[in-house]
Amino acid sequence: MRLPHFDLRQPSTVEEALSLMEEFRGSALALAGGTDLIPLMRYRLEVPSTLVSLQKVDCLKGISLQDGRVFIGAMTPLADLVSSSIISDNFPALLQAARAVGAPPILNLATVGGNICQNSRCLYYNQSRTWRLERPACFKAGGNVCHAVPKGNKCFSVYSGDLAPALVALDAVAAVEKRGRSRSVSIEELFSGNGLHPIALGKEELVTGVAILLPEKSSNSSYMKMRARPSIDYPLVSAAACATRGGNGKIEKIRLVLGAVGPSPVVVGDVGRFFEGKTLDEVDFDALSEIIGKGARMVDNLTFPGSYRKAMLSVIAEKAVRAALRPGAGKEKQ
Amino acid sequence: MNKPAKRLISLKINGMEYEMAVRPNRTLLEVLREDLMLTGTKEGCDDGSCGSCTVLLDGSPVRSCLLLAVEAENREVTTIEGLAEDEKLHPIQQAFVDHGAIQCGYCSPGMILTAKALLDENPEPSEQDILHAISGNLCRCTGYNKIVTAIKAAGRNGKEGD
Numbered sequence: 089m090r091l092p093h094f095d096l097r098q099p100s101t102v103e104e105a106l107s108l109m110e111e112f113r114g115s116a117l118a119l120a121g122g123t124d125l126i127p128l129m130r131y132r133l134e135v136p137s138t139l140v141s142l143q144k145v146d147c148l149k150g151i152s153l154q155d156g157r158v159f160i161g162a163m164t165p166l167a168d169l170v171s172s173s174i175i176s177d178n179f180p181a182l183l184q185a186a187r188a189v190g191a192p193p194i195l196n197l198a199t200v201g202g203n204i205c206q207n208s209r210c211l212y213y214n215q216s217r218t219w220r221l222e223r224p225a226c227f228k229a230g231g232n233v234c235h236a237v238p239k240g241n242k243c244f245s246v247y248s249g250d251l252a253p254a255l256v257a258l259d260a261v262a263a264v265e266k267r268g269r270s271r272s273v274s275i276e277e278l279f280s281g282n283g284l285h286p287i288a289l290g291k292e293e294l295v296t297g298v299a300i301l302l303p304e305k306s307s308n309s310s311y312m313k314m315r316a317r318p319s320i321d322y323p324l325v326s327a328a329a330c331a332t333r334g335g336n337g338k339i340e341k342i343r344l345v346l347g348a349v350g351p352s353p354v355v356v357g358d359v360g361r362f363f364e365g366k367t368l369d370e371v372d373f374d375a376l377s378e379i380i381g382k383g384a385r386m387v388d389n390l391t392f393p394g395s396y397r398k399a400m401l402s403v404i405a406e407k408a409v410r411a412a413l414r415p416g417a418g419k420e421k422q
Numbered sequence: 423m424n425k426p427a428k429r430l431i432s433l434k435i436n437g438m439e440y441e442m443a444v445r446p447n448r449t450l451l452e453v454l455r456e457d458l459m460l461t462g463t464k465e466g467c468d469d470g471s472c473g474s475c476t477v478l479l480d481g482s483p484v485r486s487c488l489l490l491a492v493e494a495e496n497r498e499v500t501t502i503e504g505l506a507e508d509e510k511l512h513p514i515q516q517a518f519v520d521h522g523a524i525q526c527g528y529c530s531p532g533m534i535l536t537a538k539a540l541l542d543e544n545p546e547p548s549e550q551d552i553l554h555a556i557s558g559n560l561c562r563c564t565g566y567n568k569i570v571t572a573i574k575a576a577g578r579n580g581k582e583g584d
Binding site: 089090091092093094095096098119121122123126127130137139141143167190191192193194196197318319320 | 423424425426445446447448449452468469470471473476479482483484485487488489490492493536539554555557558559
């Protein structure tokens with residue numbers, strides 16, 4: 089199907105891009121790599137009158153290390169993340185998440201900012217216009233019904249980005265800019281928790297980059313993803329873990345984040361009691377699995393049933409935790 | 423919305439420069455196939471899943487169905503038509519023929535261009551490297567084994583350079 093008509097703007101500086109986002113507030117969308125947005129436009133799920141392409145804004149591309157902090161420009165292709173020694177040496181979870189997005193031709197186009205800011209997905213929403221016209225419009229499409237949960241009173245769409253759970257586990261911060269103002273937002277706070285509008289950005293705002301503090305030497309991280317076809321599929325469930333060990337080999341702290349469980353990545357709270365002061369062998373993963381996903385309502389709106397995805401959640405989470413606690417995890421070539 | 427004005431753009435495709443007027447909503451795939459008649463690049467799923475529309479952009483494989491034609495301006499685009507020299511097939515194309523790696527042929531242009539990008543970077547890839555490289559190109563005929571064999575052979579013979 090052809091793309092709808094739109095006006096394309098191609099700024100070459102951030103200032104110019106921000107001015108355009110302000111000028112066309114509400115009617116413009118930012119175009120990064122296009123691997124998510126172009127199919128959405130083809131399905132008429134997005135019909136912007138203007139696209140502001142960031143492809144020519146060269147200063148938004150690149151990975152740099154300064155003052156103990158790694159900064160990744162929003163337009164950095166995922167292929168550059170995968171080949172960066174700064175990323176592989178310090179953030180195994182981010183490396184694994186970027187690799188897990190898809191096959192090389194996808195990684196060559198897709199960008200860091202685009203992957204983070206992608207819309208949430210649902211089996212009943214991400215369909216062609218013809219398919220959708222056979223049913224009443226769902227909440228996400230502007231209607232008042234949920235096809236995944238009959239009688240459901242909200243949108244149950246699932247945020248399916250791979251990078252965000254890893255970045256939340258790594259305590260990363262996003263640089264968010266609009267004309268004349270910039271702010272730093274933790275990646276966790278970038279999400280609204282609302283399936284209708286999962287990304288908490290103003291219409292004139294852009295994510296221009298991501299900053300991550302270099303990890304402590306005794307830290308390690310890992311990302312695990314379950315999907316049917318590794319080369320193209322979004323996660324059915326995913327988990328990112330970042331763990332720090334003390335000098336005695338015991339676990340000092342751990343951060344566990346779940347992906348594809350709802351409209352935003354979910355930080356598993358109160359995990360300290362399962363890990364802190366223990367060795368890996370002493371961790372009671374059975375008890376942990378009982379609290380994982382507690383409260384997460386996983387419904388039949390992706391290609392695998394919600395009940396199966398929920399059952400697999402603790403398996404994937406345990407794998408992520410074990411990998412993060414294995415010395416050198418993720419640093420080996422996969 | 424109303425149709426926006428066409429833009430005059432210059433595309434570099436297979437070493438040739440083409441000046442053309444295109445509307446912003448047209449993908450590189452559409453322009454290649456419909457305006458330039460370079461129909462070797464195939465349209466499959468149209469949403470980035472199958473890899474049959476793969477072309478090389480500055481030497482790296484990308485989906486041409488996901489790329490706006492105007493965004494390919496000033497980049498080097500290589501399509502399957504750019505590989506053979508006159509009547510002589512490119513060594514990777516020849517290896518695909520020799521090893522029976524082509525059946526219906528629909529995935530072959532994307533598969534061969536992906537293989538070219540891999541072999542240009544790593545002339546002696548392991549089987550794992552090959553499987554990873556072509557993981558985004560779906561083939562419903564061959565079962566992939568003969569494709570992997572052909573790519574290995576093209577690399578082993580050191581014939582891939584051009």
